[in-house]
Amino acid sequence: MSFSGILKEKKILIGVCGGIALYKVCELIRGLKKEEAEVKVVLTTGAEKFINPLLFSSLSENKTYTNEDFFKSEGSILHIELSKYPDLILIIPATASFISKLAVGSASELLLAILLSTKAPVYIFPSMNASMWEHPATKENVEKLRKYGYLIYEPAEGTLACGEFGKGRLPEVEEILEVIKAHFTExxxxxxxxxxxxxxxxxxxxxxxxxxxxxxxxxxxxxxxxxxxxxxxxxxxxxxxxxxxxxxxxxxxxxxxxxxxxxxxxxxxxxxxxxxxxxxxxxxxxxxxxxxxxxxAPFKGKLKKKEELTIxxxxxxxxxxxxxxxxxxxxxxxxxxxxxxxxxxxxxxxxxxxxxxxxxxxxxxxxxxxxxxxxxxxxxxxxxxxxxxxxxxxxxxxxxxxxx
Ligand SMILES: Cc1cc2nc3c(=O)[nH]c(=O)nc-3n(C[C@H](O)[C@H](O)[C@H](O)COP(=O)(O)O)c2cc1C
CATH class of the missing domain: 3.40.50.10300 (CoaB-like)
Structure with missing residues (x-):
């Protein structure tokens, strides 16, 4: 008997920002594809500096969108089209910079424009240096996003990429996958x-x-x-x-x-x-x-070795x-x-x-x-x-x- 997983044919759009933890997105896409989900990736300007879109296109078996595509819509308007595509949007890793731009309602790049126009639930996974996370500006922006209905998963505590210890780590891929499965459970x-x-x-x-x-x-x-x-x-x-x-x-x-x-x-x-x-x-x-x-009658202390023992x-x-x-x-x-x-x-x-x-x-x-x-x-x-x-x-x- 074969059972299909809860993520089968679910459409997931991953917005990737320019944070060091973006390497974990590769494993996440593999995990999602293994569960037969459909995945599309959109890179921010920051993310484009870290990685070639080809890597995500190969893993997701879909085109990876960059800001070059934003103003090159052919026929349909790309950010509106992509805003209607997903069952769930994940922002992983969400940088302090991206969070600040979303908090002021900017639509200056493709991923921001998608988020402003979508009706899909959006889960945001911030990841940054602990001082950046604790900064009052970041705190205020995160609170604002929560008020707007964005769902924000607190970063984990641990050793960060910068070598410091503190709160700011992206959770492990296994945990992110479980969050997604929990989301789709009735x-x-x-x-x-x-x-x-x-x-x-x-x-x-x-x-x-x-x-x-x-x-x-x-x-x-x-x-x-x-x-x-x-x-x-x-x-x-x-x-x-x-x-x-x-x-x-x-x-x-x-x-x-x-x-x-x-x-x-x-x-x-x-x-x-x-x-x-x-x-x-x-x-x-x-x-x-x-x-x-x-x-x-359990023995008090430790029983000594003997030939025979009846309990x-x-x-x-x-x-x-x-x-x-x-x-x-x-x-x-x-x-x-x-x-x-x-x-x-x-x-x-x-x-x-x-x-x-x-x-x-x-x-x-x-x-x-x-x-x-x-x-x-x-x-x-x-x-x-x-x-x-x-x-x-x-x-x-x-x-x-x-x-x-
Ligand atoms: C090596 C390096 C690592 C970085 N890591 C992070 C990070 O983990 N989190 C973060 O918020 N910003 C990080 N930044 C800063 C962002 O890359 C920068 O704010 C960028 O403008 C974000 O672009 P985006 O918001 O368009 O993705 C890092 C920058 C560099 C150069």
Missing amino acids: KNLLGKRVLITGGPTREYIDEVRFITNASSGKTAFFLAKEAYYRGAEVHLIWGLDAFPYVLPKLNYFSNIPFPNIYFVKTTREMFETAKSLFPQCEISIFAGAPCDFRPK ELELTEDIAKTLNSYKSEWQFTIGFALEEKEKLLNYGKAKKKEKFFDILIANPLSSAGKDQSDYIIFTPKEVLEFENLPKAQLAKIIFDLIGS
Whole structure:
């Protein structure tokens, strides 16, 4: 089964200014083309001094426009034509100079004239030396642009091209691509609170050794990302030590809060955190892999090596079953079942009923840690089967099912 990405056939116009970070636009165009987006590039006078348009034309497989084209319209008026072309305009990198010209409504060059005439949303990614960014004139211009409705993504802090440390870096290409994907995701979860558990838990044998499992948290991450991009307030309870994923900051463009990530270690901690958040959440997805057993009496300190060791285990909290048992009518809950392939159908159906889930997703043992897997989804109305489904796609299907 093949799935097309959210950027397929989206028309994106990139306005490139004369900033040192423009080299990142090459990778960005490649990323957009890989996602089957259509890309056109317009260079400012400053950008023309840094780079030959041929590079962007080759990468975008489209003509790259320069100010020479501005007054050479043949038949149609170029800046009006280009202002009607895109679904989204990105200004990357936006220089202090360009921001100042846009703030006074100048149309003295092609890109400025496009911006003054377009109805498309415009995302501006400034990048400059930290002192230039902090300058009161730049600050005032940025505020003015925000008032005019331009969406400005704050530069990141770090070592800048000039060697100084401070705020002024263009975000990494991966993050910019995520901003664009989030833009094109329908905001159908605005105002909803979504609780997601993800990753394994640990149950301590002594103070340094523990029992755990192979869960990677990938499914929970893709679910959290999808809910966030759809506009939800996300609460992710996370059983791993690190969160090695890129999520863009959407509060620059909307009021969508950045996902709250709660790091937990044991099943008891995952349970207690989930218990405190569950009563406020319209949607709860139990994608975590808490250990089912824990040592009954964990050893204080470090156990010494010996020939044989018997550890008595006790059952841990059943997070989903306990919370589901007091869910209200307005709450929707989703669970996962990891089982041997041949038992998926029967076990999945039984677990959905026993633990009071609205939707249950059964997947085989081989799923842990992989980017894709086979799934059987038990919805309130039907049973759906998927083979080799990417986890990112599973997340979209789940949120579409909740809305249907
Ligand atoms: C080597 C070099 C690097 C520059 N880097 C930046 C930059 O990162 N950000 C910025 O705002 N201006 C930067 N400038 C200044 C702009 O290039 C200059 O203001 C130019 O007029 C901007 O043109 P534009 O707004 O038409 O793109 C740089 C200039 C030079 C010579």
